[in-house]
Amino acid sequence: xxxxxxxxxxxxxxxxxxxxxxxxxxxxxxxxxxxxxxxxxxxxxxxxxxxxxxxxxxxxxxxxxxxxxxxxxxxxxxxxxxxxxxxxxxxxxxxxxxxxxxxxxxxxxxxxxxxxxxxxxxxxxxxxxxxxxxxxxxxxxxxxxxxxxxxxxxxxxxxxxxxxxxxxxxxxxxxxxxxxxxxxxxxxxxxxxxxxxxxxxxxxxxxxxxxxxxxxxxxxxxxxxxxxxxxxxxxxxxxxxxxxxxxxxxxxxxxxxxxxxxxxxxxxxxxxxxxxxxxxxxxxxxxxxxxxxxxxxxxxxxx
Amino acid sequence: xxxxxxxxxxxxxxxxxxxxxxxxxxxxxxxxxxxxxxxxxxxxxxxxxxxxxxxxxxxxxxxxxxxxxxxxxxxxxxxxxxxxxxxxxxxxxxxxxxxxxxxxxxxxxxxxxxxxxxxxxxxxxxxxxxxxxxxxxxxxxxxxxxxxxxxxxxxxxxxxxxxxxxxxxxxxxxxxxxxxxxxxxxxxxxxxxxxxxxxxxxxxxxxxxxxxxxxxxxxxxxxxxxxxxxxxxxxxxxxxxxxxxxxxxxxxxxxxxxxxxxxxxxxxxxxxxxxxxxxxxxxxxxxxxxxxxxxxxxxxxxx
Numbered sequence: 001x002x003x004x005x006x007x008x009x010x011x012x013x014x015x016x017x018x019x020x021x022x023x024x025x026x027x028x029x030x031x032x033x034x035x036x037x038x039x040x041x042x043x044x045x046x047x048x049x050x051x052x053x054x055x056x057x058x059x060x061x062x063x064x065x066x067x068x069x070x071x072x073x074x075x076x077x078x079x080x081x082x083x084x085x086x087x088x089x090x091x092x093x094x095x096x097x098x099x100x101x102x103x104x105x106x107x108x109x110x111x112x113x114x115x116x117x118x119x120x121x122x123x124x125x126x127x128x129x130x131x132x133x134x135x136x137x138x139x140x141x142x143x144x145x146x147x148x149x150x151x152x153x154x155x156x157x158x159x160x161x162x163x164x165x166x167x168x169x170x171x172x173x174x175x176x177x178x179x180x181x182x183x184x185x186x187x188x189x190x191x192x193x194x195x196x197x198x199x200x201x202x203x204x205x206x207x208x209x210x211x212x213x214x215x216x217x218x219x220x221x222x223x224x225x226x227x228x229x230x231x232x233x234x235x236x237x238x239x240x241x242x243x244x245x246x247x248x249x250x251x252x253x254x255x256x257x258x259x260x261x262x263x264x265x266x267x268x269x270x271x272x273x274x275x276x277x278x279x280x281x282x283x284x285x286x287x288x289x290x291x292x293x294x295x296x297x298x299x300x301x302x303x
Numbered sequence: 304x305x306x307x308x309x310x311x312x313x314x315x316x317x318x319x320x321x322x323x324x325x326x327x328x329x330x331x332x333x334x335x336x337x338x339x340x341x342x343x344x345x346x347x348x349x350x351x352x353x354x355x356x357x358x359x360x361x362x363x364x365x366x367x368x369x370x371x372x373x374x375x376x377x378x379x380x381x382x383x384x385x386x387x388x389x390x391x392x393x394x395x396x397x398x399x400x401x402x403x404x405x406x407x408x409x410x411x412x413x414x415x416x417x418x419x420x421x422x423x424x425x426x427x428x429x430x431x432x433x434x435x436x437x438x439x440x441x442x443x444x445x446x447x448x449x450x451x452x453x454x455x456x457x458x459x460x461x462x463x464x465x466x467x468x469x470x471x472x473x474x475x476x477x478x479x480x481x482x483x484x485x486x487x488x489x490x491x492x493x494x495x496x497x498x499x500x501x502x503x504x505x506x507x508x509x510x511x512x513x514x515x516x517x518x519x520x521x522x523x524x525x526x527x528x529x530x531x532x533x534x535x536x537x538x539x540x541x542x543x544x545x546x547x548x549x550x551x552x553x554x555x556x557x558x559x560x561x562x563x564x565x566x567x568x569x570x571x572x573x574x575x576x577x578x579x580x581x582x583x584x585x586x587x588x589x590x591x592x593x594x595x596x597x598x599x600x601x602x603x604x605x606x
Contacts, residue, residue, distance in 0.1 A: 074536065074537075074564070074585065075382070075536055075537035075585045077380040077382075077423065077537070077539060079378070079380075079399075079407050079423045079424075079425050081399055081400045081407050082400070096382075096384055096418050096421055097384045097385070097418065101587075102536065104382050104384050104421065106409075106421060115399050115400065118399055118407065118409060118423050120380065120382050120421050120423055121382075122382050122536050122537055122585075127562065132562070133561070133562060134561075135559060135560070135561040136560045136561055136590075136596050137494065137527050137528075137557065137559070137560040137565075137596055137598065137599065138558070138559045138560070138561075138599070139494060139556070139557070139558055139559070139599055140558055140559055191440065191442060224440050225440075233377065233378055233405065233425050234377075234378035234380070234425055234539075234541075236380060236537075236539040236583065238537075238566055238583075238585045240559065240561055240562075240564070240566075241561065241562075253442070254440065254442070255441070255442055255443055255581070256438060256440070256441045256442070256443055256543065256578050256581075257438070257439045257440040257441070258436070258437075258438040258439055258441075258543055258544065258577075258578070259430065259435070259436060259543075259544075261377070261543070262440075263541055263543075263581060274561075275559050275561070278558070278559075278566060280539065280541075280583050282377065282378045282425075282541045284404075287439075293439050293440055295440065296440065296441070296442055
């Protein structure tokens with residue numbers, strides 16, 4: 001990649017992978033080098049969706065080596081073993097199958113000889129927005145949001161916050177102020193965060209970007225109870241369409257919090273109101289004894 | 304396993320794995336032999352949740368070899384490459400990490416030298432029902448169902464059906480008659496199937512059984528439009544608790560149907576009303592031109 005022009009946008013630089021000389025994980029494997037970017041981080045550690053995007057980038061390159069035209073993740077799941085640090089790392093890809101309508105690739109991320117993230121992807125081709133058929137049936141209409149200019153941009157650093165969130169300088173999360181009571185110590189109990197999403201530098205939103213945006217919200221459990229960080233154990237993303245230009249509508253919801261784990265759902269719609277991405281994740285949570293857990297308002301209970 | 308007594312229940316026989324002599328997929332890998340059971344099938348092919356349960360069984364055995372006590376899948380994702388046939392097959396397990404509260408294992412299923420299913424699991428220990436804390440917060444209350452004796456047991460074979468579903472002789476799916484209009488050519492458009500689930504031979508429902516039950520419903524899209532089979536591309540299951548004795552409440556719902564793909568959610572509750580398992584899947588669907596797609600009733604649209 002050294003003779004290629006430097007990508008114009010920060011995200012493209014952050015997910016760039018180059019073929020590495022070192023031997024991979026077995027026959028049919030390819031090793032790719034990349035740098036865990038210090039900008040797509042939450043505190044000192046990389047965002048999980050960003051790592052998934054790097055894995056998807058490497059999977060697409062591996063399929064290209066195999067002569068497949070598939071580049072867009074249709075379904076991708078990451079299991080997080082340990083969080084890498086910013087700096088050099090590798091991804092070993094293994095093309096499991098190349099098919100006509102979809103192919104499957106495994107991508108395992110390593111740093112300092114230790115596996116960090118294990119990803120499996122079903123990869124295909126999403127239609128261009130202008131060629132995309134309307135949804136044929138849906139029970140998930142786009143989330144209602146105030147206009148962009150009435151929303152509140154989440155900052156990378158906030159007075160009193162224990163750490164900086166550099167990814168918030170790269171991704172604009174314009175949150176509905178109605179769901180930000182948690183920042184003032186007043187979670188609503190709805191367990192839902194909503195807002196608009198776009199890149200700060202104006203980069204168009206493509207399928208790989210959707211993988212980051214599907215994991216960029218603060219934990220929606222902040223709207224239920226105060227806790228420390230909420231590390232993701234496993235994240236699954238489905239991409240449904242290539243988004244039309246413009247900011248995305250996004251919602252992140254807790255489904256069930258029990259024992260020391262919770263699951264959250266994230267949904268993204270493009271400017272035409274089409275669902276373009278969905279994610280579900282299982283995460284660990286530790287709520288200190290004595291911290292109030294605000295119950296859901298009756299309206300949050302489906303019939 | 305040859306000197307062990309034959310398991311009492313059919314499901315235990317169907318998911319039994321034995322260590323195979325042949326070399327695995329690399330350092331740290333173990334190969335397990337099993338037989339794809341002809342009874343846990345849909346038409347000629349094994350149920351996807353059944354294959355996930357076999358992978359989870361092998362993952363637990365692999366962790367035992369490594370001295371880990373983790374046996375219960377907390378999160379498990381399968382990507383389906385090609386459907387194996389009933390008969391001999393192998394699973395290659397690779398323990399990715401053993402941790403204090405959770406461990407990660409990859410399990411790849413092969414038949415006739417071809418990879419069939421790629422599974423990654425985060426494995427831990429679910430508390431016994433009597434030691435399980437109540438849910439701390441939930442937006443998914445147990446689905447409402449008529450009493451068991453007012454429900455309709457889905458049969459393995461039905462007049463006019465193009466194929467037999469042998470798994471329905473092993474798993475009792477007692478469906479709410481109100482969601483069975485599709486069987487009479489009258490889908491409701493709600494995109495939802497509901498019912499009670501239990502083993503036909505009375506086997507207790509443990510975490511591995513939950514993996515089967517999370518994928519045992521007919522496609523909920525049958526309640527939207529007539530189609531051929533709906534093959535799963537990727538299935539992700541989260542297990543939240545070890546179920547209390549008794550049949551499970553279950554619901555399977557379509558979320559969005561667009562282009563030739565749909566996603567479905569499945570949720571399971573035990574007799575105490577606790578959510579014990581959740582799954583989401585992305586599947587391919589082909590609806591013939593001219594077939595009516597029944598729109599969702601207004602009540603299915605959350606506000």
